[in-house]
Amino acid sequence: MSEILLALGLVLAVEGLVLALAPRRVEDALHLIASLPPERRRMLGLVALALGVLVIWLVKPA
Template identity: 45%
Template sequence: MGMFFLAVGLVLVVEGLAYALAPSFIRRLAEELPKLGDEQLRLFGVVALAIGVGLVYLARLS
């Protein structure tokens, strides 16, 4: 359960940094998302998922 809270906390840190450091970029990105097709969004999601799984795997090795 501790690892779950650590993961959620790290996600919130990264999200918070993005909003704190580049709010106008986040706003523009949110405006562009509806313009992307489902296939592009799905591809981005799969790539993000694969990178996340890889990072978790590497973190667990050390």
């Protein structure tokens, strides 16, 4: 449970940092994503999911 809370805290910290440092760029990125067709957004989401799982698998000690 503590690892899940740690992961959630890291996500919130990174998201907050991005919003605090570059709010206009986030807005531009959201407009770009909204202009993509749903199939393309789904593929981007799946790629991001796969990369996230790969990073966790590589970093997590055995």
